[in-house]
Amino acid sequence: MLCADQNFDIAQVIRFFRSKPGELIIYYELEESEKSSSRGIVEVCSDTNRITRFMEKPQDGTTSRLASVVFYCIQRDTLSYMSDFLNLQPQATDRSFGRFWEWLINEKQLDVFGMKLPTGFQLIGQVGLSDYTKWLTHYSTKQHNNSAIPITCRSYARVGLMGNPSDGFNGKTIAMSISNFWAEVTLAESQTLVLLPHPLNDPTEFGSLQDLFCISRKEGYLGGLRLLQATCKKFYQFCSKQGIALTKQNFTLKYDTNIPRQVGLAGSSAIVSATLKCLMKFYNITDSDLPKPVRANFILNVETDELFITAGLQDRVVQVYEGLVYMDFSKKLMEEQGYGNYVPLDMSNLPLFWLAYLSDPSDSGRIHSNIRQRWLSGETRVTLALTEYISPFRVALKDRDWSCLARLMDQNFELRRSVYTDDCLGPGNLRMVQLARQFGSAVKLPGSGGAVVGLCLDQARLVEMRQAFQEAGCVFCVIAPYNPSASSVGGQR
Incomplete structure (x- = not known):
């Protein structure tokens, strides 16, 4: 043998x-x-x-x-x-x-x-000996060629279009991956296992104590390096538990990202997702070994179990499936199969969505306030309010009824506002919503706070609105949806 x-x-x-x-x-x-x-x-x-x-x-x-x-x-x-x-x-x-x-x-x-x-x-x-020699030569050449080529994978930021953040409360959501922002991880075989710090996100030298304070407040501690390490640790643990024997190959991991921090665009999970893609390809782990629904759970567990990051499944599902995805996290589904019902939706001829975010945001996690405690105590209004417009939103997407879509986005925000209260949403988010409405644009929060996503049906006012957001100290961009069916690489470069 x-x-x-x-x-x-x-x-x-x-x-x-x-x-x-x-x-x-x-x-x-x-x-x-x-x-x-x-x-x-x-x-x-x-x-x-x-x-x-x-x-x-x-x-x-x-x-x-x-x-x-x-x-x-x-x-x-x-x-x-x-x-x-x-x-x-x-x-x-x-x-x-x-x-x-x-x-x-x-x-x-x-x-x-x-x-x-x-x-x-x-x-x-x-x-015979000739058979062994022939196979060893074939595999050695194949292995040398593979190891000489680094593996680079991307995962994209996402915007929640409807229902978020009910993914943590057995709710339903619709979200979309966007190619404007991404996290990229590169893996190359090496003699020892090395995790390379990012020069900006994982600094160990600072110009002053003030620099240390500013960077730590914005980037947190250890930046993305802890995400790489936690993913590798969890990957080995998962394979061992699932009965997958890994080869003794070492590698060097490095990452880069342009996803803005602390504005609820799933920057942390994008790094974990891209790292997992690299590890799966390096060790020849297939979809049958780690199916997509389980992969989303894996990414969530890296953050919640290893790093104690408060998170729900929505971001991870969208970054695994990519594109425009409907997600149902009902209690029955989660208990019976361990994951929800995830359905990719048609992305053809989508309207022009835009995104704006605060250039100096506060911690987006604060947006959740006491909602989880209220939900655990049996306040079903929390979930119902966040998922009420999911079904009509899907119908509007299918019928290409953009006026209805815009109206539902506004109504979704108002429902979320009534549940969370203005104090919890924060003045920065409310200012961005108010500014968008001055230009007649539908607007809502795409994540946990720090950013807004909108749909402006009057394209002539889009340029004015961009300028107004920029003058208010915000970053503004037109969304470029990431459609995996239109990409030949599927998130891998």
Whole structure:
């Protein structure tokens, strides 16, 4: 047996084996050119990692493409089954490890668990030295070419168009990723694992104590570096728990971002999302290993569990699915499947949305105030107010009824204002809303505060409005929606 990369993390395999009350089989996903009739095929429960069925070189009748690589961890007590198996198999041709595992799992119902190795395997069985040499040369060349090319992935800022921030209260939202602002992460293979600080966001030298104060107030502590580290830690933990054996490859990570901080445009989760994209590609982790709904949960958990950042699922879902997305986080869905119902919406011929944000915002997290406590105490008005216009908003999008869309955005803001109160929304947000309305534009908050998103149906007034916002000390831009179906790279450069 020859593995495409023998240098996988044995310590991780042993740790996984010790965490399970049974035996261990290492498996991989067959390539298109490989036939299931040449391998021992396994069926694995995705929730428990338990091998539910083993088929030794099946000729047909199986849809599984997961193959055993003849790498097993067996407990001492299980070896006693070997003599029983041999007594049942008088024919020498039936006395194989594959038939042994088939008997243990299918007939004896022994607890056997699987750990996936996300790489390729070849030359299992009767092969010669020339076969090994040929495969090693092929893979070494392939590995060298891959490692020489850094992996760069992007995730985009997002604006909540309706329903936000009800994602934290089992509500419904519609949000859109925008290409105006993004976070970009680059991963390159290296001898040791290195996380490079950003020269502006992760400074360790300051011109003065005043500089330290100003930068810390705006950027926080450790900037984005902590996001990279927390994502890597959670990624290793996730793969270990899910039974995915990683290769022992090291890398250097660096990031860049132009998403403005503290204005509710999902800057932190964009860095985590882009980092996760890089790690998945580097370690060959596929959508079947880490499906999109689970990926959104993963990104949220990095922030909430590792870094104690108050957050909901909306930002992470939009940054995983990308584009214009409807999200239903109802309690029943979340409890039954662990995630909501996420539906990409048609992005063709969208109206011209605009965005403005404060150049020197306060902490956007303050916008939530005591809403969570009120919701936990059973005040359903909180969720109902934030999700009331979701259905008509979807209809208006489908019918291209932009006047209705604008009216619903205004009504959504007023409902949110009645729930949160002016004191909670803050004078900066209210000033931006008031300014937009002076020019006849629909306007609402796209996130947790510090920015507003609008829809101005009178395009002639857009230039005047831009100038007014800029004179008021705000940054103003026309939104460029990010449509993944129109991009050939899907967030990867």
